[in-house]
Amino acid sequence: MPPDVIRDILEGVLRLMGIFDTSWVSMKSFLAKRGVREDIATFDARNIPKEIRESVEELLFKNKGSFDPKNAKRASTAAAPLAAWVKANVQYSHVLERIQPLETEQAGLE
Secondary structure (H helix, E strand, O other): OOOHHHHHHHHHHHHHOOOOOOOHHHHHHHHHOOOHHHHHHOOOHHHOOHHHHHHHHHHHHHOHHHHOHHHHHHHOOOHHHHHHHHHHHHHHHHHHHHHHHHHHHHHHHO
16 A cells, blocks of 8 residues: 555546546556556546546545645655646636636627
């Protein structure tokens, strides 16, 4: 098993990617998958269902320390950017949800 910080960060990543099995075996399999870096780099926050975002927000709230940049970096230099990625995608998903009615209205005007 990885340290709690690493486990929490990877759980956030897996949840956002739509992977509901957050066991250590699943985490290792995800990380070993070919193209995982590209999947993360090209991830579109528009595809995050509200329920998943809320579950990740709960994880972020419950395990705040794990997503703190200093703690994440102390656990692993690779984990710190992933922690930031999880937080940024959750925040961006909120922004997208707020502007969605405006985008719909704009599309109706065109």
